[in-house]
Amino acid sequence: MGEAPAFVVDNLLQNQDGFGSKSKGCKTTTTIGDKTFVIGGENDESTLSVEVQIFDNPTGNWVTPIVLGTKPNTCKGLSAVSLNDDRILIVKKGSTPDDCIWFLEVDTQFVRGQKKIQGTDVVAWSKGARGYAEKPVVISGPSGVGKGTLISMLMKEFPSMFGFSVSHTTRAPRCMEKDGVHYHFTERSIMEKEIKDGKFLEYASVHGNLYGTSIEAVEVVTDAGKRCILDIDVQGARSVKASSLEAIFIFICPPSMEELETRLRSRGTETEEQILKRLRNAKTEMEQGNSSGIFDHILYNDNLNECYESLKKLLGLDGAAAATQRSAPQGIDLPTDHSVSKMDNKIIINCGTPELKKASKNLIVLDVSSLKGGAPGRTRGLDVYAIDSFSDGLNGINQPS
Numbered sequence: 001m002g003e004a005p006a007f008v009v010d011n012l013l014q015n016q017d018g019f020g021s022k023s024k025g026c027k028t029t030t031t032i033g034d035k036t037f038v039i040g041g042e043n044d045e046s047t048l049s050v051e052v053q054i055f056d057n058p059t060g061n062w063v064t065p066i067v068l069g070t071k072p073n074t075c076k077g078l079s080a081v082s083l084n085d086d087r088i089l090i091v092k093k094g095s096t097p098d099d100c101i102w103f104l105e106v107d108t109q110f111v112r113g114q115k116k117i118q119g120t121d122v123v124a125w126s127k128g129a130r131g132y133a134e135k136p137v138v139i140s141g142p143s144g145v146g147k148g149t150l151i152s153m154l155m156k157e158f159p160s161m162f163g164f165s166v167s168h169t170t171r172a173p174r175c176m177e178k179d180g181v182h183y184h185f186t187e188r189s190i191m192e193k194e195i196k197d198g199k200f201l202e203y204a205s206v207h208g209n210l211y212g213t214s215i216e217a218v219e220v221v222t223d224a225g226k227r228c229i230l231d232i233d234v235q236g237a238r239s240v241k242a243s244s245l246e247a248i249f250i251f252i253c254p255p256s257m258e259e260l261e262t263r264l265r266s267r268g269t270e271t272e273e274q275i276l277k278r279l280r281n282a283k284t285e286m287e288q289g290n291s292s293g294i295f296d297h298i299l300y301n302d303n304l305n306e307c308y309e310s311l312k313k314l315l316g317l318d319g320a321a322a323a324t325q326r327s328a329p330q331g332i333d334l335p336t337d338h339s340v341s342k343m344d345n346k347i348i349i350n351c352g353t354p355e356l357k358k359a360s361k362n363l364i365v366l367d368v369s370s371l372k373g374g375a376p377g378r379t380r381g382l383d384v385y386a387i388d389s390f391s392d393g394l395n396g397i398n399q400p401s
């Protein structure tokens with residue numbers, strides 16, 4: 001963690017910290033490169049709202065960045081430590097077990113991309129999710145190839161394991177489609193404004209309509225402890241590949257263009273004009289799917305059941321693992337008083353308050369080498385365990401108890 005320059009600390013002490021001269025409350029400062037990130041905010045009685053200000057050291061200016069992702073809700077205090085100079089780990093004091101570890105991305109690939117689009121400083125929040133670090137699954141392929149059918153089969157067989165990322169779209173609902181379940185159906189002007197406000201992980205114009213994955217859509221699934229499935233086009237897959245959301249990318253091919261046309265027509269959901277447009281676009285999508293280098297796996301959906309079995313196999317669901325339905329990950333029970341430090345790729349949270357010294361375990365270790373993904377949404381794979389600093393010694397942190 002970088003040290004805050006002396007004048008910033010002085011300013012903070014005098015409450016001239018970019019939050020306004022009347023700002024009170026608890027803040028942390030973390031310096032990365034030329035910038036000092038001041039995280040915290042005003043105290044309202046005993047709670048603290050979590051805001052971000054940046055002090056640009058070369059120019060001496062305070063910057064209010066665009067903040068992407070859902071910010072943490074109020075807490076009783078904060079500790080911060082920088083990780084790999086691209087994100088800051090925040091430990092919230094006095095929060096619930098599933099809400100105490102957060103990441104503020106300040107220079108990740110996603111944030112750098114957003115800075116270019118927005119033309120100003122951008123930071124992105126991501127909540128730490130403990131437990132299984134299975135990657136989200138991105139499924140792409142031409143219209144009518146069977147993506148929706150395969151995803152429905154997966155969700156039906158493994159309801160507690162997978163959650164669907166509900167996209168936004170400007171296209172009209174089909175007769176069986178429900179708002180908020182299949183898509184969030186929206187107006188173009190509203191969606192364009194939300195895209196401008198940085199609410200989307202990715203978006204694309206497909207077959208003449210706007211489609212996009214909101215950051216919230218991915219957050220909702222991860223918070224439920226489920227593995228996120230995204231049904232998005234090749235352009236969207238390319239954007240996700242460039243984001244911090246580490247995913248598995250699967251492209252579904254039809255056995256032939258004739259069969260694709262048959263499926264599209266027999267589905268009976270599109271007008272003739274729409275069918276022709278989708279078939280024209282299918283050729284380009286197939287070329288990109290096969291040659292873009294985005295996709296980790298290409299599956300042929302000829303016989304539906306065989307294709308489904310192949311999909312399950314590459315997701316590791318064909319054997320005993322398939323029988324194990326996963327439960328939601330547990331959180332971390334932290335006391336209000338603690339201090340945070342970094343040692344190699346481990347974060348040590350010292351809970352050594354007088355009362356807790358009597359408890360058998362007073363150090364909590366977060367192994368950050370297992371982290372997956374990141375903003376926007378959730379950072380999965382927090383590996384957390386407790387040790388006793390007195391009997392295990394600090395050297396014991398390599399040995400989870």
Ligand SMILES: Nc1nc2c(ncn2[C@@H]2O[C@H](COP(=O)(O)OP(=O)(O)O)[C@@H](O)[C@H]2O)c(=O)[nH]1
Pocket residue numbers: 139140141142143144148167168171202203204206207211212213231232233234235236237
């Ligand atoms: N980029 C992007 N594409 C999406 C999203 N949601 C759906 N799509 C893609 O938009 C295309 C059209 O979807 P839809 O209108 O539901 O038609 P269908 O593919 O024929 O069922 C498909 O290629 C979807 O994968 C999204 O959030 N982002």
Ligand SMILES: Nc1ncnc2c1ncn2[C@@H]1O[C@H](COP(=O)(O)OP(=O)(O)O)[C@@H](O)[C@H]1O
Pocket residue numbers: 141142143144145146147148149150263264266267301302303304305307
């Ligand atoms: N392997 C398959 N063989 C025959 N029909 C299929 C197969 N897979 C899907 N279908 C049918 O093709 C149509 C299009 O499938 P759908 O899942 O809606 O495609 P997508 O979501 O890729 O647009 C649906 O009527 C579906 O029942």
